[in-house]
Amino acid sequence: xxxxxxxxxxxxxxxxxxxxxxxxxxxxxxxxxxxxxxxxxxxxxxxxxxxxxxxxxxxxxxxxxxxxxxxxxxxxxxxxxxxxxxxxxxxxxxxxxxxxxxxxxxxxxxxxxxxxx
Numbered sequence: 001x002x003x004x005x006x007x008x009x010x011x012x013x014x015x016x017x018x019x020x021x022x023x024x025x026x027x028x029x030x031x032x033x034x035x036x037x038x039x040x041x042x043x044x045x046x047x048x049x050x051x052x053x054x055x056x057x058x059x060x061x062x063x064x065x066x067x068x069x070x071x072x073x074x075x076x077x078x079x080x081x082x083x084x085x086x087x088x089x090x091x092x093x094x095x096x097x098x099x100x101x102x103x104x105x106x107x108x109x110x111x112x113x114x115x116x117x
Contacts, residue, residue, distance in 0.1 A: 004032040004108040009098055011038060012066040015113030020070050023111035024077050032108070033080040036070040037101055039094050043087040060085050 008023035010016040020036070027034045042063045046055050060083050061068040067083040074081035086097050102110050 004030055005105055006030075006032050006034045006109045006111060007098065007102040007105065007107045008034055008036050008070070009038075009094075009110070009112040010036050010066055010070050012069075013113065015115065016066075017113075019111050019113035020073055024074055024079055026109070026111070027074075027079045028077055033082075034074055035082045035084055035101070035105060035107070036067055036074075037084045037086060037098055038064060038066045038070075039086045039088045039097065040064050040066070041088050043085045046085065055085075057083055 006023055006027050008020055010020050023034060026032070046059065046063050049055070050059070055063070057071075061071055064083070064085055067085060071081050071083055084101055086094075086101070098110060098112070101107075
């Protein structure tokens with residue numbers, strides 16, 4: 001993925017849908033790729049089944065409708081996208097996990113929605 005990679009957090013909420021929309025607008029304008037990240041209870045069983053190689057993008061999308069919808073939105077806009085599923089955490093842990101994913105990917109930006117406001 002090129003420099004300027006954008007990490008977009010999503011959880012299927014209205015605020016996250018707006019983050020997906022804004023993130024994809026930015027990606028389109030900057031010709032950037034995106035990685036969608038969702039903390040999901042499905043992560044444990046999915047990764048346990050593919051312990052060594054990890055699940056494919058297709059398996060993640062099949063198991064997680066939130067990530068599937070985000071990836072479909074990216075494809076509809078012609079934006080290259082990957083999906084990452086993380087185990088569920090508390091709110092503080094989610095922020096740290098999201099920052100860790102972005103750092104590991106050398107992302108140029110993280111896009112998130114608001115929570116409760």
